[in-house]
Amino acid sequence: MDQPVGTRTSRRRGTGRWEEHNSARQTKILQSAVALIEENEAGEEISIQQIAERAGLARSVVYRQFDNRDDLDSHVREFILRSYVEQVENALVLDPEKTAEEVIFEVMRTVVRWAAEHPRAYRFGQNGPVHGHAADETSVTIGRHLVAEALWEQFTAWAALLGIDVEANRPLVYGVAGLVEGIVTQFIATEGEAGRPDQETVARMLTASAWHLFAGHAADRGYHFDRSVPTGVVLADLLAQAAERQDGDAARA
Known part of the structure:
Protein backbone atom coordinates (compact mmCIF):
# COMPACT_ATOMS: atom_id res chain seq x y z
CA MET A 1 0.00 0.00 0.00
CA ASP A 2 2.45 2.64 -1.17
CA GLN A 3 0.83 4.75 -3.87
CA PRO A 4 0.39 8.44 -3.04
CA VAL A 5 -3.09 9.60 -2.18
CA GLY A 6 -2.48 13.27 -2.77
CA THR A 7 -3.17 16.29 -0.61
CA ARG A 8 -6.41 16.76 1.24
CA THR A 9 -8.30 19.88 0.21
CA SER A 10 -7.59 22.84 2.45
CA ARG A 11 -11.06 24.33 2.00
CA ARG A 12 -12.87 24.31 5.32
CA ARG A 13 -16.32 22.81 5.51
CA GLY A 14 -19.04 23.38 8.05
CA THR A 15 -19.32 21.26 11.14
CA GLY A 16 -22.19 19.07 12.29
CA ARG A 17 -23.73 16.93 9.58
CA TRP A 18 -20.80 17.40 7.19
CA GLU A 19 -18.33 16.13 9.79
CA GLU A 20 -20.55 13.12 10.45
CA HIS A 21 -20.71 12.51 6.70
CA ASN A 22 -16.91 12.65 6.42
CA SER A 23 -16.53 10.37 9.45
CA ALA A 24 -18.85 7.81 7.87
CA ARG A 25 -16.87 8.01 4.64
CA GLN A 26 -13.58 7.53 6.45
CA THR A 27 -14.95 4.48 8.25
CA LYS A 28 -16.14 2.98 4.96
CA ILE A 29 -12.73 3.62 3.39
CA LEU A 30 -10.88 2.05 6.32
CA GLN A 31 -13.20 -0.97 6.38
CA SER A 32 -12.66 -1.45 2.66
CA ALA A 33 -8.88 -1.17 3.00
CA VAL A 34 -8.83 -3.78 5.78
CA ALA A 35 -11.07 -6.12 3.77
CA LEU A 36 -8.69 -5.90 0.80
CA ILE A 37 -5.66 -6.48 3.04
CA GLU A 38 -7.28 -9.64 4.37
CA GLU A 39 -8.23 -10.89 0.90
CA ASN A 40 -4.82 -10.41 -0.71
CA GLU A 41 -1.48 -12.03 -0.03
CA ALA A 42 0.81 -10.27 2.43
CA GLY A 43 2.81 -7.54 0.71
CA GLU A 44 0.60 -7.48 -2.38
CA GLU A 45 0.02 -3.96 -3.66
CA ILE A 46 -3.45 -2.56 -3.07
CA SER A 47 -4.25 0.58 -5.01
CA ILE A 48 -6.31 3.58 -3.99
CA GLN A 49 -8.59 2.80 -6.91
CA GLN A 50 -9.29 -0.67 -5.48
CA ILE A 51 -10.07 0.79 -2.07
CA ALA A 52 -12.35 3.45 -3.55
CA GLU A 53 -14.24 0.90 -5.65
CA ARG A 54 -14.63 -1.41 -2.68
CA ALA A 55 -16.02 1.49 -0.63
CA GLY A 56 -18.36 2.52 -3.43
CA LEU A 57 -16.76 5.96 -3.62
CA VAL A 85 -8.47 -3.85 21.67
CA GLU A 86 -12.26 -3.55 21.68
CA GLN A 87 -12.52 -7.32 21.35
CA VAL A 88 -10.26 -7.78 24.37
CA GLU A 89 -12.13 -5.21 26.46
CA ASN A 90 -15.49 -6.79 25.64
CA ALA A 91 -14.19 -10.15 26.84
CA LEU A 92 -13.03 -8.73 30.19
CA VAL A 93 -16.20 -9.57 32.05
CA LEU A 94 -16.12 -11.01 35.55
CA ASP A 95 -18.79 -13.73 35.64
CA PRO A 96 -19.25 -14.79 39.29
CA GLU A 97 -20.37 -18.24 38.19
CA LYS A 98 -17.14 -18.93 36.31
CA THR A 99 -13.75 -19.72 37.75
CA ALA A 100 -10.94 -17.20 37.34
CA GLU A 101 -9.31 -19.61 34.92
CA GLU A 102 -12.49 -19.72 32.81
CA VAL A 103 -12.64 -15.92 32.76
CA ILE A 104 -9.01 -15.74 31.63
CA PHE A 105 -9.67 -18.40 29.00
CA GLU A 106 -12.51 -16.37 27.47
CA VAL A 107 -10.12 -13.44 27.03
CA MET A 108 -7.33 -15.59 25.58
CA ARG A 109 -9.68 -17.41 23.24
CA THR A 110 -11.02 -14.07 21.99
CA VAL A 111 -7.50 -12.79 21.28
CA VAL A 112 -6.37 -15.95 19.50
CA ARG A 113 -9.57 -16.25 17.49
CA TRP A 114 -9.44 -12.61 16.35
CA ALA A 115 -5.84 -12.90 15.22
CA ALA A 116 -6.48 -16.24 13.49
CA GLU A 117 -9.48 -14.82 11.63
CA HIS A 118 -7.60 -11.65 10.59
CA PRO A 119 -3.96 -12.78 10.16
CA ARG A 120 -3.05 -10.38 7.36
CA ALA A 121 -4.67 -7.40 9.08
CA TYR A 122 -2.93 -8.43 12.33
CA ARG A 123 0.47 -8.44 10.61
CA PHE A 124 -0.19 -5.23 8.67
CA GLY A 125 -1.11 -3.50 11.92
CA GLN A 126 2.26 -4.42 13.40
CA ASN A 127 4.34 -2.67 10.76
CA GLY A 128 4.54 1.08 10.54
CA PRO A 129 3.28 4.18 12.36
CA VAL A 130 -0.19 4.40 13.89
CA HIS A 131 -2.37 7.49 13.57
CA GLY A 132 -2.55 9.49 16.79
CA HIS A 133 0.66 8.05 18.22
CA ALA A 134 4.34 8.96 18.11
CA ALA A 135 6.20 8.00 14.94
CA ASP A 136 8.55 5.67 16.82
CA GLU A 137 5.68 3.71 18.40
CA THR A 138 4.52 0.55 16.66
CA SER A 139 1.10 -1.02 16.96
CA VAL A 140 2.77 -3.87 18.85
CA THR A 141 3.89 -1.61 21.70
CA ILE A 142 0.72 0.49 21.56
CA GLY A 143 -1.52 -2.58 21.60
CA ARG A 144 0.46 -4.13 24.44
CA HIS A 145 0.07 -0.93 26.46
CA LEU A 146 -3.67 -0.58 25.79
CA VAL A 147 -4.40 -4.21 26.63
CA ALA A 148 -2.25 -4.00 29.76
CA GLU A 149 -4.08 -0.86 30.89
CA ALA A 150 -7.46 -2.52 30.31
CA LEU A 151 -6.34 -5.52 32.37
CA TRP A 152 -4.93 -3.29 35.09
CA GLU A 153 -8.13 -1.26 35.31
CA GLN A 154 -10.19 -4.39 35.88
CA PHE A 155 -7.68 -5.93 38.27
CA THR A 156 -7.36 -2.82 40.45
CA ALA A 157 -11.16 -2.44 40.56
CA TRP A 158 -11.50 -5.95 41.96
CA ALA A 159 -8.55 -5.47 44.35
CA ALA A 160 -9.94 -2.15 45.65
CA LEU A 161 -13.24 -3.86 46.39
CA LEU A 162 -11.32 -6.31 48.57
CA GLY A 163 -9.10 -3.70 50.19
CA ILE A 164 -5.94 -5.21 48.69
CA ASP A 165 -3.10 -2.93 47.57
CA VAL A 166 -1.72 -4.28 44.28
CA GLU A 167 0.15 -1.23 42.95
CA ALA A 168 3.51 -3.00 43.23
CA ASN A 169 2.23 -5.70 40.87
CA ARG A 170 1.47 -3.32 38.00
CA PRO A 171 4.43 -4.49 35.85
CA LEU A 172 2.91 -7.99 35.79
CA VAL A 173 0.01 -6.98 33.54
CA TYR A 174 2.50 -5.64 31.00
CA GLY A 175 4.35 -8.93 31.23
CA VAL A 176 1.14 -10.86 30.57
CA ALA A 177 0.23 -8.58 27.64
CA GLY A 178 3.72 -9.05 26.16
CA LEU A 179 3.52 -12.82 26.63
CA VAL A 180 0.17 -12.94 24.85
CA GLU A 181 1.34 -10.74 21.97
CA GLY A 182 4.51 -12.78 21.47
CA ILE A 183 2.78 -16.16 21.43
CA VAL A 184 -0.07 -14.98 19.20
CA THR A 185 2.37 -13.39 16.75
CA GLN A 186 4.32 -16.65 16.56
CA PHE A 187 1.08 -18.61 16.13
CA ILE A 188 0.02 -16.41 13.19
CA ALA A 189 3.49 -16.64 11.60
CA THR A 190 3.33 -20.45 11.51
CA GLU A 191 0.04 -20.59 9.59
CA GLY A 192 -0.05 -23.73 7.45
CA GLU A 193 2.96 -25.39 9.08
CA ALA A 194 2.80 -29.03 10.15
CA GLY A 195 2.43 -29.58 13.87
CA ARG A 196 1.00 -26.13 14.46
CA PRO A 197 -1.33 -26.18 17.50
CA ASP A 198 -4.97 -25.24 17.03
CA GLN A 199 -6.57 -22.09 18.44
CA GLU A 200 -7.99 -23.89 21.48
CA THR A 201 -4.59 -25.30 22.45
CA VAL A 202 -2.89 -21.91 22.15
CA ALA A 203 -5.65 -20.26 24.21
CA ARG A 204 -5.29 -22.94 26.89
CA MET A 205 -1.51 -22.45 26.95
CA LEU A 206 -1.89 -18.71 27.43
CA THR A 207 -4.54 -19.24 30.10
CA ALA A 208 -2.35 -21.62 32.08
CA SER A 209 0.61 -19.23 31.83
CA ALA A 210 -1.45 -16.26 33.05
CA TRP A 211 -3.03 -18.30 35.84
CA HIS A 212 0.27 -19.62 37.18
CA LEU A 213 1.77 -16.13 37.11
CA PHE A 214 -1.22 -14.70 38.98
CA ALA A 215 -1.55 -17.56 41.47
CA GLY A 216 2.18 -17.67 42.16
CA HIS A 217 2.44 -13.99 43.04
CA ALA A 218 -0.78 -14.17 45.05
CA ALA A 219 0.63 -17.09 47.04
CA ASP A 220 3.76 -15.07 47.82
CA ARG A 221 1.43 -12.53 49.49
CA GLY A 222 -0.45 -15.18 51.44
CA TYR A 223 -3.45 -15.60 49.13
CA HIS A 224 -4.03 -19.15 47.92
CA PHE A 225 -6.61 -19.71 45.20
CA ASP A 226 -8.25 -22.89 43.98
CA ARG A 227 -8.58 -22.71 40.21
CA SER A 228 -11.76 -24.84 40.34
CA VAL A 229 -13.72 -22.43 42.58
CA PRO A 230 -16.11 -19.88 40.96
CA THR A 231 -14.99 -16.26 41.24
CA GLY A 232 -18.19 -15.34 43.11
CA VAL A 233 -17.25 -17.73 45.92
CA VAL A 234 -13.65 -16.52 45.93
CA LEU A 235 -14.70 -12.87 46.12
CA ALA A 236 -17.20 -13.58 48.90
CA ASP A 237 -14.48 -15.31 50.91
CA LEU A 238 -12.01 -12.47 50.33
CA LEU A 239 -14.63 -9.88 51.31
CA ALA A 240 -15.28 -11.78 54.54
CA GLN A 241 -11.55 -11.85 55.26
CA ALA A 242 -11.30 -8.11 54.57
CA ALA A 243 -14.19 -7.43 56.97
CA GLU A 244 -12.51 -9.53 59.66
CA ARG A 245 -9.29 -7.58 59.23
CA GLN A 246 -11.15 -4.30 59.55
CA ASP A 247 -12.92 -5.51 62.69
CA GLY A 248 -9.61 -6.62 64.15
CA ASP A 249 -7.97 -3.28 63.35
CA ALA A 250 -10.91 -1.44 64.94
CA ALA A 251 -10.73 -3.57 68.07
CA ARG A 252 -7.00 -2.88 68.49
CA ALA A 253 -7.42 0.85 67.91
Missing part, protein backbone atom coordinates in the same frame (compact mmCIF):
# COMPACT_ATOMS: atom_id res chain seq x y z
CA ALA A 58 -14.92 8.00 -6.20
CA ARG A 59 -11.13 7.95 -5.90
CA SER A 60 -11.19 11.71 -5.40
CA VAL A 61 -13.18 11.19 -2.21
CA VAL A 62 -10.36 9.09 -0.77
CA TYR A 63 -7.91 11.83 -1.76
CA ARG A 64 -9.89 14.36 0.27
CA GLN A 65 -10.07 12.25 3.40
CA PHE A 66 -6.34 11.60 3.95
CA ASP A 67 -3.18 13.68 3.53
CA ASN A 68 -1.28 11.01 1.60
CA ARG A 69 -0.80 7.24 1.37
CA ASP A 70 1.22 7.06 4.57
CA ASP A 71 -1.55 8.94 6.38
CA LEU A 72 -4.14 6.47 5.08
CA ASP A 73 -2.01 3.49 6.12
CA SER A 74 -1.50 4.93 9.61
CA HIS A 75 -5.28 5.34 9.95
CA VAL A 76 -5.76 1.75 8.79
CA ARG A 77 -3.38 0.54 11.50
CA GLU A 78 -5.25 2.58 14.09
CA PHE A 79 -8.54 1.09 12.87
CA ILE A 80 -7.16 -2.47 13.13
CA LEU A 81 -5.67 -1.79 16.56
CA ARG A 82 -8.90 -0.30 17.88
CA SER A 83 -10.91 -3.30 16.64
CA TYR A 84 -8.49 -5.68 18.34
Whole structure:
Protein backbone atom coordinates (compact mmCIF):
# COMPACT_ATOMS: atom_id res chain seq x y z
CA MET A 1 0.00 0.00 0.00
CA ASP A 2 2.45 2.64 -1.17
CA GLN A 3 0.83 4.75 -3.87
CA PRO A 4 0.39 8.44 -3.04
CA VAL A 5 -3.09 9.60 -2.18
CA GLY A 6 -2.48 13.27 -2.77
CA THR A 7 -3.17 16.29 -0.61
CA ARG A 8 -6.41 16.76 1.24
CA THR A 9 -8.30 19.88 0.21
CA SER A 10 -7.59 22.84 2.45
CA ARG A 11 -11.06 24.33 2.00
CA ARG A 12 -12.87 24.31 5.32
CA ARG A 13 -16.32 22.81 5.51
CA GLY A 14 -19.04 23.38 8.05
CA THR A 15 -19.32 21.26 11.14
CA GLY A 16 -22.19 19.07 12.29
CA ARG A 17 -23.73 16.93 9.58
CA TRP A 18 -20.80 17.40 7.19
CA GLU A 19 -18.33 16.13 9.79
CA GLU A 20 -20.55 13.12 10.45
CA HIS A 21 -20.71 12.51 6.70
CA ASN A 22 -16.91 12.65 6.42
CA SER A 23 -16.53 10.37 9.45
CA ALA A 24 -18.85 7.81 7.87
CA ARG A 25 -16.87 8.01 4.64
CA GLN A 26 -13.58 7.53 6.45
CA THR A 27 -14.95 4.48 8.25
CA LYS A 28 -16.14 2.98 4.96
CA ILE A 29 -12.73 3.62 3.39
CA LEU A 30 -10.88 2.05 6.32
CA GLN A 31 -13.20 -0.97 6.38
CA SER A 32 -12.66 -1.45 2.66
CA ALA A 33 -8.88 -1.17 3.00
CA VAL A 34 -8.83 -3.78 5.78
CA ALA A 35 -11.07 -6.12 3.77
CA LEU A 36 -8.69 -5.90 0.80
CA ILE A 37 -5.66 -6.48 3.04
CA GLU A 38 -7.28 -9.64 4.37
CA GLU A 39 -8.23 -10.89 0.90
CA ASN A 40 -4.82 -10.41 -0.71
CA GLU A 41 -1.48 -12.03 -0.03
CA ALA A 42 0.81 -10.27 2.43
CA GLY A 43 2.81 -7.54 0.71
CA GLU A 44 0.60 -7.48 -2.38
CA GLU A 45 0.02 -3.96 -3.66
CA ILE A 46 -3.45 -2.56 -3.07
CA SER A 47 -4.25 0.58 -5.01
CA ILE A 48 -6.31 3.58 -3.99
CA GLN A 49 -8.59 2.80 -6.91
CA GLN A 50 -9.29 -0.67 -5.48
CA ILE A 51 -10.07 0.79 -2.07
CA ALA A 52 -12.35 3.45 -3.55
CA GLU A 53 -14.24 0.90 -5.65
CA ARG A 54 -14.63 -1.41 -2.68
CA ALA A 55 -16.02 1.49 -0.63
CA GLY A 56 -18.36 2.52 -3.43
CA LEU A 57 -16.76 5.96 -3.62
CA ALA A 58 -14.92 8.00 -6.20
CA ARG A 59 -11.13 7.95 -5.90
CA SER A 60 -11.19 11.71 -5.40
CA VAL A 61 -13.18 11.19 -2.21
CA VAL A 62 -10.36 9.09 -0.77
CA TYR A 63 -7.91 11.83 -1.76
CA ARG A 64 -9.89 14.36 0.27
CA GLN A 65 -10.07 12.25 3.40
CA PHE A 66 -6.34 11.60 3.95
CA ASP A 67 -3.18 13.68 3.53
CA ASN A 68 -1.28 11.01 1.60
CA ARG A 69 -0.80 7.24 1.37
CA ASP A 70 1.22 7.06 4.57
CA ASP A 71 -1.55 8.94 6.38
CA LEU A 72 -4.14 6.47 5.08
CA ASP A 73 -2.01 3.49 6.12
CA SER A 74 -1.50 4.93 9.61
CA HIS A 75 -5.28 5.34 9.95
CA VAL A 76 -5.76 1.75 8.79
CA ARG A 77 -3.38 0.54 11.50
CA GLU A 78 -5.25 2.58 14.09
CA PHE A 79 -8.54 1.09 12.87
CA ILE A 80 -7.16 -2.47 13.13
CA LEU A 81 -5.67 -1.79 16.56
CA ARG A 82 -8.90 -0.30 17.88
CA SER A 83 -10.91 -3.30 16.64
CA TYR A 84 -8.49 -5.68 18.34
CA VAL A 85 -8.47 -3.85 21.67
CA GLU A 86 -12.26 -3.55 21.68
CA GLN A 87 -12.52 -7.32 21.35
CA VAL A 88 -10.26 -7.78 24.37
CA GLU A 89 -12.13 -5.21 26.46
CA ASN A 90 -15.49 -6.79 25.64
CA ALA A 91 -14.19 -10.15 26.84
CA LEU A 92 -13.03 -8.73 30.19
CA VAL A 93 -16.20 -9.57 32.05
CA LEU A 94 -16.12 -11.01 35.55
CA ASP A 95 -18.79 -13.73 35.64
CA PRO A 96 -19.25 -14.79 39.29
CA GLU A 97 -20.37 -18.24 38.19
CA LYS A 98 -17.14 -18.93 36.31
CA THR A 99 -13.75 -19.72 37.75
CA ALA A 100 -10.94 -17.20 37.34
CA GLU A 101 -9.31 -19.61 34.92
CA GLU A 102 -12.49 -19.72 32.81
CA VAL A 103 -12.64 -15.92 32.76
CA ILE A 104 -9.01 -15.74 31.63
CA PHE A 105 -9.67 -18.40 29.00
CA GLU A 106 -12.51 -16.37 27.47
CA VAL A 107 -10.12 -13.44 27.03
CA MET A 108 -7.33 -15.59 25.58
CA ARG A 109 -9.68 -17.41 23.24
CA THR A 110 -11.02 -14.07 21.99
CA VAL A 111 -7.50 -12.79 21.28
CA VAL A 112 -6.37 -15.95 19.50
CA ARG A 113 -9.57 -16.25 17.49
CA TRP A 114 -9.44 -12.61 16.35
CA ALA A 115 -5.84 -12.90 15.22
CA ALA A 116 -6.48 -16.24 13.49
CA GLU A 117 -9.48 -14.82 11.63
CA HIS A 118 -7.60 -11.65 10.59
CA PRO A 119 -3.96 -12.78 10.16
CA ARG A 120 -3.05 -10.38 7.36
CA ALA A 121 -4.67 -7.40 9.08
CA TYR A 122 -2.93 -8.43 12.33
CA ARG A 123 0.47 -8.44 10.61
CA PHE A 124 -0.19 -5.23 8.67
CA GLY A 125 -1.11 -3.50 11.92
CA GLN A 126 2.26 -4.42 13.40
CA ASN A 127 4.34 -2.67 10.76
CA GLY A 128 4.54 1.08 10.54
CA PRO A 129 3.28 4.18 12.36
CA VAL A 130 -0.19 4.40 13.89
CA HIS A 131 -2.37 7.49 13.57
CA GLY A 132 -2.55 9.49 16.79
CA HIS A 133 0.66 8.05 18.22
CA ALA A 134 4.34 8.96 18.11
CA ALA A 135 6.20 8.00 14.94
CA ASP A 136 8.55 5.67 16.82
CA GLU A 137 5.68 3.71 18.40
CA THR A 138 4.52 0.55 16.66
CA SER A 139 1.10 -1.02 16.96
CA VAL A 140 2.77 -3.87 18.85
CA THR A 141 3.89 -1.61 21.70
CA ILE A 142 0.72 0.49 21.56
CA GLY A 143 -1.52 -2.58 21.60
CA ARG A 144 0.46 -4.13 24.44
CA HIS A 145 0.07 -0.93 26.46
CA LEU A 146 -3.67 -0.58 25.79
CA VAL A 147 -4.40 -4.21 26.63
CA ALA A 148 -2.25 -4.00 29.76
CA GLU A 149 -4.08 -0.86 30.89
CA ALA A 150 -7.46 -2.52 30.31
CA LEU A 151 -6.34 -5.52 32.37
CA TRP A 152 -4.93 -3.29 35.09
CA GLU A 153 -8.13 -1.26 35.31
CA GLN A 154 -10.19 -4.39 35.88
CA PHE A 155 -7.68 -5.93 38.27
CA THR A 156 -7.36 -2.82 40.45
CA ALA A 157 -11.16 -2.44 40.56
CA TRP A 158 -11.50 -5.95 41.96
CA ALA A 159 -8.55 -5.47 44.35
CA ALA A 160 -9.94 -2.15 45.65
CA LEU A 161 -13.24 -3.86 46.39
CA LEU A 162 -11.32 -6.31 48.57
CA GLY A 163 -9.10 -3.70 50.19
CA ILE A 164 -5.94 -5.21 48.69
CA ASP A 165 -3.10 -2.93 47.57
CA VAL A 166 -1.72 -4.28 44.28
CA GLU A 167 0.15 -1.23 42.95
CA ALA A 168 3.51 -3.00 43.23
CA ASN A 169 2.23 -5.70 40.87
CA ARG A 170 1.47 -3.32 38.00
CA PRO A 171 4.43 -4.49 35.85
CA LEU A 172 2.91 -7.99 35.79
CA VAL A 173 0.01 -6.98 33.54
CA TYR A 174 2.50 -5.64 31.00
CA GLY A 175 4.35 -8.93 31.23
CA VAL A 176 1.14 -10.86 30.57
CA ALA A 177 0.23 -8.58 27.64
CA GLY A 178 3.72 -9.05 26.16
CA LEU A 179 3.52 -12.82 26.63
CA VAL A 180 0.17 -12.94 24.85
CA GLU A 181 1.34 -10.74 21.97
CA GLY A 182 4.51 -12.78 21.47
CA ILE A 183 2.78 -16.16 21.43
CA VAL A 184 -0.07 -14.98 19.20
CA THR A 185 2.37 -13.39 16.75
CA GLN A 186 4.32 -16.65 16.56
CA PHE A 187 1.08 -18.61 16.13
CA ILE A 188 0.02 -16.41 13.19
CA ALA A 189 3.49 -16.64 11.60
CA THR A 190 3.33 -20.45 11.51
CA GLU A 191 0.04 -20.59 9.59
CA GLY A 192 -0.05 -23.73 7.45
CA GLU A 193 2.96 -25.39 9.08
CA ALA A 194 2.80 -29.03 10.15
CA GLY A 195 2.43 -29.58 13.87
CA ARG A 196 1.00 -26.13 14.46
CA PRO A 197 -1.33 -26.18 17.50
CA ASP A 198 -4.97 -25.24 17.03
CA GLN A 199 -6.57 -22.09 18.44
CA GLU A 200 -7.99 -23.89 21.48
CA THR A 201 -4.59 -25.30 22.45
CA VAL A 202 -2.89 -21.91 22.15
CA ALA A 203 -5.65 -20.26 24.21
CA ARG A 204 -5.29 -22.94 26.89
CA MET A 205 -1.51 -22.45 26.95
CA LEU A 206 -1.89 -18.71 27.43
CA THR A 207 -4.54 -19.24 30.10
CA ALA A 208 -2.35 -21.62 32.08
CA SER A 209 0.61 -19.23 31.83
CA ALA A 210 -1.45 -16.26 33.05
CA TRP A 211 -3.03 -18.30 35.84
CA HIS A 212 0.27 -19.62 37.18
CA LEU A 213 1.77 -16.13 37.11
CA PHE A 214 -1.22 -14.70 38.98
CA ALA A 215 -1.55 -17.56 41.47
CA GLY A 216 2.18 -17.67 42.16
CA HIS A 217 2.44 -13.99 43.04
CA ALA A 218 -0.78 -14.17 45.05
CA ALA A 219 0.63 -17.09 47.04
CA ASP A 220 3.76 -15.07 47.82
CA ARG A 221 1.43 -12.53 49.49
CA GLY A 222 -0.45 -15.18 51.44
CA TYR A 223 -3.45 -15.60 49.13
CA HIS A 224 -4.03 -19.15 47.92
CA PHE A 225 -6.61 -19.71 45.20
CA ASP A 226 -8.25 -22.89 43.98
CA ARG A 227 -8.58 -22.71 40.21
CA SER A 228 -11.76 -24.84 40.34
CA VAL A 229 -13.72 -22.43 42.58
CA PRO A 230 -16.11 -19.88 40.96
CA THR A 231 -14.99 -16.26 41.24
CA GLY A 232 -18.19 -15.34 43.11
CA VAL A 233 -17.25 -17.73 45.92
CA VAL A 234 -13.65 -16.52 45.93
CA LEU A 235 -14.70 -12.87 46.12
CA ALA A 236 -17.20 -13.58 48.90
CA ASP A 237 -14.48 -15.31 50.91
CA LEU A 238 -12.01 -12.47 50.33
CA LEU A 239 -14.63 -9.88 51.31
CA ALA A 240 -15.28 -11.78 54.54
CA GLN A 241 -11.55 -11.85 55.26
CA ALA A 242 -11.30 -8.11 54.57
CA ALA A 243 -14.19 -7.43 56.97
CA GLU A 244 -12.51 -9.53 59.66
CA ARG A 245 -9.29 -7.58 59.23
CA GLN A 246 -11.15 -4.30 59.55
CA ASP A 247 -12.92 -5.51 62.69
CA GLY A 248 -9.61 -6.62 64.15
CA ASP A 249 -7.97 -3.28 63.35
CA ALA A 250 -10.91 -1.44 64.94
CA ALA A 251 -10.73 -3.57 68.07
CA ARG A 252 -7.00 -2.88 68.49
CA ALA A 253 -7.42 0.85 67.91
